[in-house]
Amino acid sequence: MPAVGGVEASPTAAGWGILGDQLQERVVEYFPIFMRLTGEPCLLVGGGEVALRKARLLLSAGARLTVVAPQLVDELAALLASGQIAHVDACFSALHVGGQRLVIAATNDREVNRLVSQTAQAQGIPVNVVDDPELSSYITPAIVDRSPLVIAVSTGGGVPVLARLIRARLESLIPAGFGRLARFATRFREQVKARFGNVEERRAFWESVLEGPLAECVMNGDERQAETELLQRLAAGDTTPAGAVYLVGAGPGNPDLLTFRALRLMQQADVVLYDNLVAPELMELVRRDAERIFVGKQRANHAMAQEEINSLLVRLAQEGKRVLRLKGGDPFTFGRGGEEIELLAEHNIPFEVVPGITSASGAAAYAGIPLTHRDHAQSVVFVTGHKKDGSIQLDWPALTRPDQTVVVYMGLAMVAEICAAFIAHGKAPTTPVAVVHRATTDQQRTLVGTLQTLPGLIQGSGISSPSLIIVGEVVALSSRLGWFRRVEGAAVTIGHDE
Structure with missing residues (x-):
C-alpha cells in the first residue's frame, strides 16, 4: 500500500476525503430511514392531544406502546381500556426508558422533554421531542400512507407546515389503489425474479405491468383478472407495453374541477386526443412529452370525423400506447363516448371511462x-x-x-x-x-x-x-x-x- 508523507495511506480514508469535499455543499441534515416497529416496545411520554396523535401513528406501525403520564385524554383512556396500550400512571422517570426501541416526548413541559431526550440518547435509543428538533435525535416526517407504499416528506423540522402542504398535494396525486397495487406486485416478486434473470428484463417487465391497464385493473379492485393476465405475460416472457384507452371527462373547464383520477391519467398518457371543449389551462396539466392530437368538432366543422377518431384510438392502443381521450364535461353526456368504446370493445382493446363534472x-x-x-x-x-x-x-x-x-x-x-x-x-x-x-x-x-x-x-x-x-x-x-x-x-x- 503506498505511503503518503511517511504514513501508510488508507484507500477508504482517501476516498472519504474526496467524497467529503464533494458533499460539503449538499449536506443532508437527517438521513431518511424507515424503521420496523411491529411488536417492538415503544415509549410515549405525555397524555394530551399531541401525545394522542403520536400514539395513533405508533399503533398503526404495530408498536407495543407504553404511555407515561399522570392523566390521559379520553381517547387515550379508551385505547387503554381496549388493551391497545399500556399505561404508567406517574411522572416521567429515567427508569421508564430502559429496553425501549423508540421514545417520543410529547409533554408541554420542556424540562421534562429535555430529561426524556437526554436519558434516551444516553442509552442510544432514538428519541423525538415533538416540535423541538434541537432535543430530537430523529424527526417524524409528514406521511402519505398507501401501505405498504409509504411516502415521507420532511423539511428537517424547520417548516412542518410546508411538509404538510406538500403531503396534501401528494395525497391528491397518489390514489389509495397504489397500496393495493404494491401488495399485488409483491406477491409475484420471486416469480418474476425466477423468470427474468437479467435485471434489465425484470425492470422492463415491471414497467410494462405497473404503467399499463393491468395496474389500473388492480387499483379498480379486479385482482383476479389482473393475476390471470400477469401470469400469462410472465409465462410468455412478455415485456412489451400493453396499450389501453382512457376516456376521461375534463369537466366544464375549470382545472380545479378535475377528478384526482383524471389528473393522474393525464400525467401518464403517451398520447392525448382532445377536442375544442378542453380549455388550454387543462392541457397544461397533461404530461409534457405526450403526443397531442387535436380532434375538435364544432357544428359543421370537424377537424376529424368521429369514425377517424374511433379508428385512431384502436390503432394507437394496438401500438402499445396509453391513449387518453380527453373530453369536455363527461364522456357519456353528449360526449359520444359510447360510440368510441363500441369499436374498442370489438377489437378487445382495454379501456376505462373516467366520469367528469358534466357541463x-x-x-x-x-x-x-x-x-x-x-x-x-x-x-x-x-x-x-x-x-x-x-x-x-x-x-x-x-x-x-x-x-x-x-x-x-x-x-x-x-x-x-x-x-x-x-x-x-x-x-x-x-x-x-x-x-x-x-x-x-x-x-x-x-x-x-x-x-x-x-x-x-x-x-x-x-x-x-x-x-x-x-x-x-x-x-x-x-x-x-x-x-x-x-x-x-x-x-x-x-x-x-x-
Missing part, C-alpha cells in the same frame, strides 16, 4: 341556478340542440311539462328555433331562460332573459359556443343567487332582461 352541473352551479328546487323544479332533463343532420327533433310535449328544468347542449346556433318551439308547444313566453358561456372559467358570462326575449338579447352580445341554455323557473333565482357566486378563476357576468 350542465358546472354551468348551473357557477351561474347560481339550481337545476332542481323544491318550489320550482322537481326534475331536470338534458337534451342536445341538434342531431347529425342539423335538425331539431325533440320530444316537445315532454320538455314543456311544468315543474322541470331543461338544459340544452349545443343549441346556441338554433336558439331562436328552440325558444319558438318551446312557446309553440305550450311553454309560456315569459318562462325564464339563461345562456351560460364558457362555464366555470374566467371567461364565463351568463345572459338571462325569457323564451320570448333571449334570441334578441344574444344578438350582439358576443356570446358564442361553447354555451348551454337553461330553461325553467329556477333561472329566475340567478338574479338573487348568481350575484353571490364569486369564485377565483370564474368571473361571472349576469345580464338580465328587465
